[in-house]
Amino acid sequence: MSATVVDKTQEEGLHEPHPKKNYLTADHTIKSWLLTVDHKRIAVLYLISTTFFFFLGSIAAAFIRAELTNPMGTLLTSETYNKMFSAHGIIMVFFFLVAVIPGVLGNFLLPIMVGARDLAFPRLNLLSWYVFMAGGTCFVIALMMGGVDAGWTFYTPLSSLYSNTPITLALVGVFFAGFASIFTGLNFIATVHKMRAPGMTWFRMPLFVWGQYATGVIMILGTPVIAITLLMVAIERMFKIGIFSPELGGDPVLFQHLFWFYSHPAVYIMLLPGMAVISELMACFSRRPVFGYKFVAFSSIGIAALSFLVWGHHMFVSSQSVLQGIVFSLISFLVAVPSAIKVFNWALTMWKGSVHFTTPMIYALGFLGLFVVGGLTGLYLAAIDTDVHLTGTYFVVAHFHYVMVGGTIMAFLGGLHFWWPKMFGRMYSEFWGKLSAIIVFVGFNFTFFPQFILGYLGMPRRYHYYYFAPEWQVYHVLSSAGSTVLGIGFLMPAFYLTASLINGKRAGRNPWGAKGLEWEHADSPPVTLNFDKPVVVTGPVYDYDAEKDSEMIRAGQRLVDMVKGEEEK
Amino acid sequence: MNFPLMPPQASEHAVAYDALFWTITALTVIFTLIVGVMIYGFAVKYKRGSSADRRNAQSHNEKLEVLLLVVPTVLGLAIFAWSAVNFTSVRTPKKDEMELFVIGKRWMWHVQHMNGIRENNEMHVPVGQPIRLTMISQDVIHAMYLPAFRAQYHVVPGRYTSLHFTPTKPGTYKLLCGIHCGTQHSEMVGFVHVLSQQDFDEWLESGGNRYTKADRSMEQVGADLWKEKGCGNCHQGTDNNRAPSLNGIFNTQRTMTDGSTVLANEDYLRESILRPWDRISAGYENTMQAYANSLSEEQVLSLIAYIKSTGSGATPGQGEYEQPVRDGRALDSSSKSTIDIANDRASAGASQAKELTN
Numbered sequence: 001m002s003a004t005v006v007d008k009t010q011e012e013g014l015h016e017p018h019p020k021k022n023y024l025t026a027d028h029t030i031k032s033w034l035l036t037v038d039h040k041r042i043a044v045l046y047l048i049s050t051t052f053f054f055f056l057g058s059i060a061a062a063f064i065r066a067e068l069t070n071p072m073g074t075l076l077t078s079e080t081y082n083k084m085f086s087a088h089g090i091i092m093v094f095f096f097l098v099a100v101i102p103g104v105l106g107n108f109l110l111p112i113m114v115g116a117r118d119l120a121f122p123r124l125n126l127l128s129w130y131v132f133m134a135g136g137t138c139f140v141i142a143l144m145m146g147g148v149d150a151g152w153t154f155y156t157p158l159s160s161l162y163s164n165t166p167i168t169l170a171l172v173g174v175f176f177a178g179f180a181s182i183f184t185g186l187n188f189i190a191t192v193h194k195m196r197a198p199g200m201t202w203f204r205m206p207l208f209v210w211g212q213y214a215t216g217v218i219m220i221l222g223t224p225v226i227a228i229t230l231l232m233v234a235i236e237r238m239f240k241i242g243i244f245s246p247e248l249g250g251d252p253v254l255f256q257h258l259f260w261f262y263s264h265p266a267v268y269i270m271l272l273p274g275m276a277v278i279s280e281l282m283a284c285f286s287r288r289p290v291f292g293y294k295f296v297a298f299s300s301i302g303i304a305a306l307s308f309l310v311w312g313h314h315m316f317v318s319s320q321s322v323l324q325g326i327v328f329s330l331i332s333f334l335v336a337v338p339s340a341i342k343v344f345n346w347a348l349t350m351w352k353g354s355v356h357f358t359t360p361m362i363y364a365l366g367f368l369g370l371f372v373v374g375g376l377t378g379l380y381l382a383a384i385d386t387d388v389h390l391t392g393t394y395f396v397v398a399h400f401h402y403v404m405v406g407g408t409i410m411a412f413l414g415g416l417h418f419w420w421p422k423m424f425g426r427m428y429s430e431f432w433g434k435l436s437a438i439i440v441f442v443g444f445n446f447t448f449f450p451q452f453i454l455g456y457l458g459m460p461r462r463y464h465y466y467y468f469a470p471e472w473q474v475y476h477v478l479s480s481a482g483s484t485v486l487g488i489g490f491l492m493p494a495f496y497l498t499a500s501l502i503n504g505k506r507a508g509r510n511p512w513g514a515k516g517l518e519w520e521h522a523d524s525p526p527v528t529l530n531f532d533k534p535v536v537v538t539g540p541v542y543d544y545d546a547e548k549d550s551e552m553i554r555a556g557q558r559l560v561d562m563v564k565g566e567e568e569k
Numbered sequence: 570m571n572f573p574l575m576p577p578q579a580s581e582h583a584v585a586y587d588a589l590f591w592t593i594t595a596l597t598v599i600f601t602l603i604v605g606v607m608i609y610g611f612a613v614k615y616k617r618g619s620s621a622d623r624r625n626a627q628s629h630n631e632k633l634e635v636l637l638l639v640v641p642t643v644l645g646l647a648i649f650a651w652s653a654v655n656f657t658s659v660r661t662p663k664k665d666e667m668e669l670f671v672i673g674k675r676w677m678w679h680v681q682h683m684n685g686i687r688e689n690n691e692m693h694v695p696v697g698q699p700i701r702l703t704m705i706s707q708d709v710i711h712a713m714y715l716p717a718f719r720a721q722y723h724v725v726p727g728r729y730t731s732l733h734f735t736p737t738k739p740g741t742y743k744l745l746c747g748i749h750c751g752t753q754h755s756e757m758v759g760f761v762h763v764l765s766q767q768d769f770d771e772w773l774e775s776g777g778n779r780y781t782k783a784d785r786s787m788e789q790v791g792a793d794l795w796k797e798k799g800c801g802n803c804h805q806g807t808d809n810n811r812a813p814s815l816n817g818i819f820n821t822q823r824t825m826t827d828g829s830t831v832l833a834n835e836d837y838l839r840e841s842i843l844r845p846w847d848r849i850s851a852g853y854e855n856t857m858q859a860y861a862n863s864l865s866e867e868q869v870l871s872l873i874a875y876i877k878s879t880g881s882g883a884t885p886g887q888g889e890y891e892q893p894v895r896d897g898r899a900l901d902s903s904s905k906s907t908i909d910i911a912n913d914r915a916s917a918g919a920s921q922a923k924e925l926t927n
Contacts (some may be wrong), residue, residue, distance in 0.1 A: 246727025350611035352626035383652035458716025463755035552619030
């Protein structure tokens with residue numbers, strides 16, 4: 001992205017810091033981290049905390065997969081098993097997936113990408129991390145009190161009257177995490193509207209920013225609904241005020257409407273930021289502008305808008321009327337269209353490009369493969385008739401893991417590997433990076449593909465035993481074996497990325513040869529105010545030249561050949 | 570080791586279902602291949618440094634985008650329409666359905682036949698007979714899930730839901746719970762036994778399963794409850810100033826005190842027994858006692874079966890209740906609704922049960 005640097009040093013009284021300090025070295029005290037209002041430091045705080053929650057959730061997943069290798073179970077009681085899948089779901093959804101890309105990559109990059117020095121409300125940003133941690137702490141305490149057993153969906157009246165586990169505390173935890181999400185969304189929207197650098201028009205914004213913007217809209221419109229809904233469950237639980245329980249005069253299905261009114265859009269809170277990352281990766285490593293930029297940008301907005309009108313497809317068999325079900329089914333098919341557009345445009349981005357097979361690109365290609373399967377299997381669940389048999393089975397489990405893990409986590413890892421040199425100024429080992437991307441992709445498919453078949457065969461989700469169907473065991477064993485591979489794939493980055501902080505090569509400003517303000521005009525790691533001097537954007541986004549890029553490689557190759565030839569003579 | 574790929578296909582709907590299922594699967598495979606080939610092809614051809622022609626590269630193409638917009642939309646709408654037709658047909662009650670009552674409770678399925686035979690975690694049905702399950706939960710939400718019939722519906726506390734299927738192959742199939750309902754959720758399982766009509770008749774004849782012999786049909790149980798609770802003290806053969814008569818009330822439109830009308834279906838009857846203050850018939854006062862905590866779901870179902878046996882819609886039934894004469898109108902018996910047919914069958918069940926006890 002072309003931009004000129006305006007030297008306002010004189011008028012604003014800024015001085016070139018000497019020796020130059022970046023945001024990491026600006027201050028070293030713990031207090032300076034915990035009270036920072038620097039969006040980049042808050043992103044690092046989010047990185048540490050979401051990684052912690054990811055490992056916590058993964059441990060629960062490991063127990064689930066180990067237990068399911070045997071139709072009668074061998075390790076856990078049913079009560080503990082239920083607590084395991086509840087912990088896995090709640091942690092992964094509310095304390096990892098929803099927060100990870102906006103919290104880490106969004107916080108770090110959004111201001112830099114629009115040419116701002118920070119988000120619109122830096123203190124609100126810090127508060128969002130504290131609120132997130134308060135929520136996380138509540139849930140960890142609930143875990144230490146024995147854990148909750150109602151599943152991440154908290155269906156009433158099981159959660160409100162029947163469960164004897166510390167549900168109220170868990171609900172309070174999720175309630176807090178919801179506010180963290182609202183604050184982040186608010187910040188992103190305000191920043192995109194008001195903080196763009198001069199010349200940074202809407203259609204010069206990287207698609208990453210468009211994606212985060214659409215996510216922010218869903219966050220502030222959807223999250224309050226889930227917050228108040230969970231609060232109502234807590235009120236019913238504590239004071240026996242009838243809202244959802246028919247014994248007290250409430251309506252249990254009302255909860256599902258309110259819950260999914262948020263939780264379906266929440267799927268896109270998790271996915272849109274991932275799609276946003278993929279647009280950047282495809283452009284950079286194809287050395288091409290994203291194909292159909294405007295279609296990709298508006299498809300994010302389209303998804304955000306339609307996502308609020310499809311919640312009923314989670315409730316096709318929950319006693320809503322036939323007509324209601326059919327209408328929700330129709331709209332669910334429509335929401336698939338913008339996603340399809342994105343996939344084709346990403347693939348077309350490589351057309352006449354100059355494709356670099358780097359670690360982030362391999363993650364991005366892995367994302368495409370998994371997301372296509374995840375998206376297409378959504379058709380079975382949007383089609384009201386096929387959903388009847390598949391809803392609540394492992395088919396659904398496989399589907400949303402393809403979308404959430406195959407989509408969001410692949411995109412997050414791709415994005416983390418892409419911007420790691422920018423965030424910490426160091427390169428990691430490309431060998432280990434590529435290997436981890438391939439292991440994650442293979443392990444993932446082994447884990448979750450068999451679950452599609454299990455679901456079609458009729459294995460309900462959240463079943464601890466399946467002694468009545470020993471023929472299902474073979475798929476469970478495959479899935480558990482795959483999850484071991486997947487686990488190794490996820491562990492590897494933790495080691496080589498950490499190692500890179502100590503002995504990684506210095507990255508320099510733009511190790512990938514990428515376009516964008518963060519690469520061309522900010523240091524790695526960036527200084528506290530992001531840019532040495534204010535920037536003015538003068539050119540279009542993604543001004544890559546694939547032909548020149550490839551020609552350079554060929555020229556380099558010819559040079560090498562020539563030198564070799566000379567040596568041989 | 571074998572790798573099963575399909576659940577048994579044992580109902581009419583299962584066949585229609587699988588046709589759609591495998592069509593979507595074919596589409597999924599085709600689209601995955603298209604995208605896969607595009608990605609692989611581009612990635613290889615345009616690998617960095619390759620000598621591919623990169624001139625005249627486009628970064629947008631409106632015509633192509635419209636094509637990418639229209640093709641998935643059209644295919645999607647076709648699948649949607651097919652699935653909506655399938656779904657509507659499976660949710661529409663068939664004419665000659667046999668009605669069974671299901672109560673879900675943590676953690677077992679309780680099934681009751683019209684003639685009073687009860688089963689736990691088992692369900693016996695005759696092959697080829699359209700079945701209607703009228704279901705309610707006693708505690709949390711469960712889901713009646715019959716994978717071999719591709720049939721599933723939630724069993725909700727506080728309201729009746731229904732599930733319709735027509736078994737086509739004799740055999741034993743899984744009966745599962747599809748919604749997490751607490752500790753022993755995965756043990757809330759049982760079997761559906763689809764029997765030939767002859768075996769089913771014999772099974773009924775011998776009193777159902779071996780644990781409980783049905784001595785009274787559901788309506789008889791309901792009639793006894795009716796007497797025991799003294800319902801007839803107020804609800805008499807004809808409307809009086811204390812309460813309306815319930816003779817033939819089932820499936821009729823009722824006018825409430827606020828002028829609205831309500832169809833007197835199972836849900837309305839249940840609501841009026843348990844929480845009568847919610848909706849009061851026009852011309853009456855809120856004097857009835859609530860039975861919310863003194864009747865089980867099973868007893869409520871029996872009472873409803875009894876009320877239904879006195880006739881439904883505008884058709885008199887064969888119950889022992891005095892025939893209704895309301896507002897001086899003679900009751901027309903020419904039109905028979907599906908529910909009447911179910912009622913006739915219920916009465917047949919009742920007489921059969923009587924025979925059994927003799």
